[in-house]
Amino acid sequence: MTSPRQHPGTVASSVDDNxxxxxxxxxxxxxxxxxxxxxxxxxYILPPxxxxxxxxxxxxxxxYTYTIDAYPDLERPVSAVEQRNTxxxxxxKLPSDVEHAEGVTEVALPLHGRYGLPSSRPRGEAYAVAYVPPxxxxxxxxxxxxxxxxxxxSAPSAKDVPLVIPIGLSDDLAFVQTGTALTVLAVFCYMAFVFSKVHNRLGIRLYQSKRE
Structure with a gap:
């Protein structure tokens, strides 16, 4: 249960670069x-x-130490995760010394935004906004x-913090897919070239050893 005593402290939060x-x-x-x-x-309550x-x-x-109700998949975009809050x-961790009966502690929590679905909006408006409650x-x-x-x-001015997450543009998908295909092809050709060189060298050494 919650004690009815007077609040022994305050909590305030912010994000400098959102x-x-x-x-x-x-x-x-x-x-x-x-x-x-x-x-x-x-x-903390974190949106998807x-x-x-x-x-x-x-x-x-x-x-600090932490507990979390569901460990996140770090690589999945927002469209591939369960649409629930975490x-x-x-x-x-505070001083255990009884003399330290009060103080001010700063807690820094690193957060990451997930990739969203590509948007057809203008480039300057291609972003998603996630709201993190106080x-x-x-x-x-x-x-x-x-x-x-x-x-x-909580501080009287406490409110949800908006995190602005950039998203891709639908018009760029063709360029991305083409670039990805060319990269994969280039890697394949390079690996084939290296394999051919190694194969030829092994063949020459095997031939020389048989002659000796």
Whole structure:
């Protein structure tokens, strides 16, 4: 259950550069540790267009650990994934010293945008917008069956963060497909050339060894 006590801290979030495929979602936690509370969590809801790379999250183990309700397929476009939100929870690492009863902690969450379906819109309008809701932060307190939570107050200006993700143009598909086919053909020809050279050298060596 949730305790009715006064909010012991605030949470605010932002994204400095919200255009592209790679983003950093910054969360500022201004906290005061209540008595009996042992963990500070931050919950995020990510739309299908956006995912957090578990490998990158592992690299931030000094700052937080994480749990996620569904591990993302990193290579699939948005059209090939299940159209459902992903829930991500960060367990923020705070000073264990009892003297550090309050502080300010910055949490950086790396996010990535998925490739969308090609669009027939003008080039300057070829993008998709994914909205990431403000994260919710709370203390986990108590032990055993007496565990309860105390939420941090969200900033009054908190609102969904729009992430602008570029998408391809339908008119460019023909060029992309042609370029891909030519690249594959060039690689095949190069491999055939290398194989032929190796085969000839082996044949010459085999012939020379038989003569000796």
């Amino acid at each position: 255009v592209g495929f790679h983003f950093t979602h910054d969360t500022t936690l201004t906290w005061r540790r209540p008595p009996g509370c042992h963990a500070l969590h931050v919950d 267009d956006v995912f957090a790379d578990p490998y990158e999250l592992d690299l931030r183990a000094d700052d 829930r991500l929870r960060l367990d923020v 994260p919710q932060a709370f203390w986990e307190c108590g032990k055993g069956q007496d565990i309860f939570t105390i939420p941090l107050a």
